[in-house]
Amino acid sequence: MADPNPARAVRVDRDDDVALLLDPVAAGGAVRFDDATVVAREDIAQGHKIAVRAVAAGAPVRRYRAAFGVATRDIAAGEHVHVHNVRTALSGEDAYRYVPALPPQAERRAEPGFAGYVRADGSVGTRNEIWVLPTVGCVGRLGERIAGLAGPRHTGRVDGVHAFNHPFGCSQLGDDLNRTGAILAALACNPNAGGVVLLGLGCESNQLDAMLARLPADVLARVRTVRAQASADEFAEAMAAVDELAEAATAKRVPVPLSALRLGVKCGGSDSMSGLTANPLIGRMTDRVAAAGGTVLMTEIPEIFGAERLLMARCADEAVFDRLVEVTNRFKRYFLDHGEPVSENPSPGNIAGGITTLEEKSLGAVQKGGVATVTDVLDYGEPVRKAGLSVVDGPGNDAVSTTALAAAGATITLFSTGRGTPLGSPVPTMKIATNRDLATRKGGWIDFDASIALDEGQDAAADALLARIVAVASGEPARNEANEERAIGIWKSGVTL
Known part of the structure; x- marks a missing residue:
């Protein structure tokens, strides 16, 4: 007899080999995904992955419509898929070819503006x-x-x-x-x-x-x-x-359009829900701000390894593509020159949250960039030059990367997190929770619960998040500001005398 209360799971694409558990499941329990079910062969925690089909040893394992690693042994349908049976396929520097796949330009829509401070150079602050x-x-x-x-x-x-x-x-x-x-x-x-x-x-x-x-x-x-x-x-x-x-x-606050916003996007303390709820939702903010003529800044170069081709295909022209290749391979060389593998990620907290490899983390992380065209690539410490989506050179460390975004010119930053953190940067740093448990337990840290996208749909969640961004940009304190959590981190890469 069919289990009347199967555990819920989500599969991003029908070609994916795994589904993500929205509920924990015990061995022998049924798991419902799409319009099918699979029986769990072992206890699997919420937020972790279950195989929905068999995968042979040595074969790629797919999630987000892409391979996120290689099976280290045969994996049967219903097994827990994680670090014990999947390894990274990343090694070192890569050769890339510009094969543009620019998405259609997003249709401009009437977007809410905010009340900001106009500076002498025409830029607009969300704080004075x-x-x-x-x-x-x-x-x-x-x-x-x-x-x-x-x-x-x-x-x-x-x-x-x-x-x-x-x-x-x-x-x-x-x-x-x-x-x-x-x-x-x-x-x-x-x-x-x-x-x-x-x-x-x-x-x-x-x-x-x-x-x-x-x-x-x-x-x-x-x-x-x-x-x-x-x-x-x-x-x-x-x-x-x-x-x-x-x-x-x-200076006094005056009404300005959404095109005046400089939005930083960042993730930290990620879990396997990050690429399912918060990061795609932030990606929608990227697309709406960019379509309105505004500016979006993203960084964390080591956390695009394995998914960098998705961004490279969206580069506005070959010159921007060449810059992104240069920054990506330079960062890989930085790892290798220090005797470290380029795949030295995810963190222990990421792994506990269900992320298996750097490729999986990266495939989830790049969703913060939506489908916007990459218009520029900036060096560390270089200010923003163009509207649209700019990629900023810098590491994934939370304090260092949020500082790099503020230095590039971000006036508000969206920070997705599945594990939680109180950290704030010089600008309002809105924490977007990937799951309801975190949003409930750490309400003093969290500005928005992205898990509502699973219940209410991405469109409704996007409208609600944009309304919160407009409120914070207009002066309502972000949680990091209310908690007096503001700090900078500087990327140190050389010797100390």
Whole structure:
């Protein structure tokens, strides 16, 4: 007799070899997927994969319409499919060929705008804050003390005063030092910073004058500097600089179209639901913002390995394709030069959540880019240049990648997560939960529950998420802001003296 209460599972495509369990199942239990059932041969946890057909040893195993690994032994229908019977097929650098498969241009639709701060260069901030950026870690704590006292002093005048401490800026050489200077200068250009105090020590490698030389004239107008070693009272001087900026930061929110939004997209603490709920939903935001003429930024280059061809096929032209190939293979070489395999991912938390290989993680992760055309590829610390979807060079580390997005110009970031994290970046960092359990348990961290897409459909979920984005862009605090979770991480790639 048929099981009256089979466990539910979802298969993305009928050619896929696995389905994802929405409910846990015990050995012998029935699992319903599409219009068929399979009997579980063992206990399998919710969010993990069950084989819906037999797979021979050495054959590719498919999910998301693509191979996410190779079977290490024969897998029978009903078996748990995970790290014990599937391995990665990734090795090293690849040769790529530009075979464009540009999707049809998304139809423009009437989209809601938001209330933002228009800057002199035409960019639009979702916040009007004063940022204290130390050139070197030696004055990082000083910056935090300044922001801690100045913030309450200017409540109501600006949206906040925040310092972004970091341990770098000295004892660095070459490209490593250049990256630190570039990322800090790029942060100073973010439209959410209505004023910036560059706080230097004096003897550091990351010299203040070199950072100032990186800034355009319109940004320099809202920058003040303090050189601690040359000041009789660096704290009082910095407080006076914040006071002056707060007096000058008189911008008011005005209605702007969605095309003014610069949206960062990112995932962290992923589980196997990430590619089924939150990331496709974020992909819809990418498509709607890009279709409206706005800007979307995505990064985490090591977390596109195995799915990079999907993005390469959507590059606007061969020059953009060549840049994406360069960044992808350069990052693979970075791993190999340090004696590490390019497949050194997923993390222990990802594996516990049901992700088996880096290819599976990547196939889920790239869905944050929707089907938008890739219009540009940016180096780490390079500001955004074009509307549409830009890929930013940078690692997957949560703090480093969210900082890279803010430095490129993102004014709000969507961060999908299946495991949960309180982390925030300099800009509003909205956490999109992949599953209802996380959204319920960690409501203090989560801004939106993407699991509603399974019940209400992607269209309704997309409309609801866009409404939340518009509210946060217009001033409603994201959870990271309410929790005072703001930090930066800088990508260190060289020696320390």
